[in-house]
Amino acid sequence: MDRQELAAFLRSRRERISPTEVGLPAGTRRRTPGLRREEAAQLAFISTEYYTRLEQARAPRPSREVLTGLSRALRLNPAERDHLHHLAGAPPGPPPGPPREVRQSLLDLLRRLPGSAAFVTSAALEVLAWNDLAAALMEDFSAVPPRERNLARRAFLGPHPEGRTLYGVSDRAEFARHAARRLRATAARYPDDPRMAALITELRSGSEEFARLWDEKEVSAEPTLRKTFQHPQVGPVTVNCDALDITDHDQQLVIYTADPGSPSEEALRLLSVIGTQEMDVHH
Template sequence: MDKQELGAFLRNRRERLRPEDVGLPSGPRRRTPGLRREEIAVLAHISTEYYVRLEQGRAPRPSADVLAGIVGALRLTGPESDHLHLLAGTAPNRSDLHSRQVRPSITGLLHRIPSTAGFVMSAAFDVLAWNDLAAALMENFAARTPDDRNLARNAFMPRVSDDATMYGLSDVAEFRQSAVMGLRSASARYPDDPSIRALVDELRFGSNEFARLWERNDVQPPSMLTKTFRHRVVGEITLDCDALHLVDGDQHLVLYTAPVGSAAAQSLAFLDALGADGVGVR
């Protein structure tokens, strides 16, 4: 149980709620944002004293019934509820360390799937495996060190030599939000993983934007159904983006595709013909 993070998460979510969100009158005497602690306690059917101690990081581990009451009182979404349980220590961690090993069948699939740029990303946003079309669309990952293949680090602390931020993505801000939420969730799932802790510390101290987003305590990433790249060879290209969760390794298989016969599909075919070496290292 991470008492301090649990308290911060509860406080943050309580302060975001408005009285009218839970059917309470706003009233003229509210001096601070959000609901009062005693109001959450009533809605959750627990004592105010115990809820205050939870927010202050002084309470023992809450039971499943208490957490269920708090989830309802704070109007938490599914991902937020999962995160709450992880912080409270009531959801098992997959392992002490996040996995960086990609199943051979997934690696093989990457190289067999046609007209698709694909890569596998770890829970810490490391690119672990990719196909040639992904290298042509984004960058030649084989020419980078493992640290330089971390998408969160590249989003917040881009390499000086890069001529385009995050491969020319048009929604870099949205990706940064998603990366922060993903790392916060990974930190809760793998609290003893030194590589995740080190990455989060590096980004918190090295990027004011990451630090600002981290303090928001968000854990539900926005939906990203398409991605638009500004590629230096084929120009602007908008692709469908699907991220499939590989449960056994807690990884994501990210696939970029285009409708058959579209201009984007023609651009992908051109990049596929050129290959990573033809496009050049970004």
């Protein structure tokens, strides 16, 4: 435990937070920026005396529960939370589950890709956010419950909108292998996530194909660079596939684009017009 660095870090994080950010009155008699020590302690559910001793480098090592409270009270991002744990001599354990919040810059980016079908998936293959063209090409994700927006569940268990197996993709078998391998790696990273465990149990019991692929114990998968969707309204749409890792959130931004001047580009342009209905990006 590095008491001096821990004290300095806590003080710097406390001083950057304005009272109004955490619902406290700003007041007019504050001599220093940010929260007072007693306010930070209250938000962290610890005593003011103990928090003061932490900032004075005189306190014993804080427990993981105290560190969790401090992280929440001081609004630490994941990197800062990990740093706090290391300073306290208590390296952070694995996060409880795959992050499912999509940051605003990615939501804005989806809207700025009107000529591409783009969406964000979690490490558990949940579709977390999408643009209008992705909804028109695949399905209207806003019309189904969040639980059903999981691509692995769609691939192995259905239901299949308009009778299309996994949106009529040409690489359905390859995607099935990819999904099983990715979920196995994800389950290892988040061993304490009940949602991940429930998903794996559901897929293994409901799909012989998934159970077989799961039992192969493979964790690496070749990326799909090109695929064709059989769309009920515009026919075949062949797209290039790019999956960009969002490493700090363990997510992927998937972008489908058609070759310039191709019939598939025309089909995507037509889909952007007929689409589903006008809708915002959801997450």
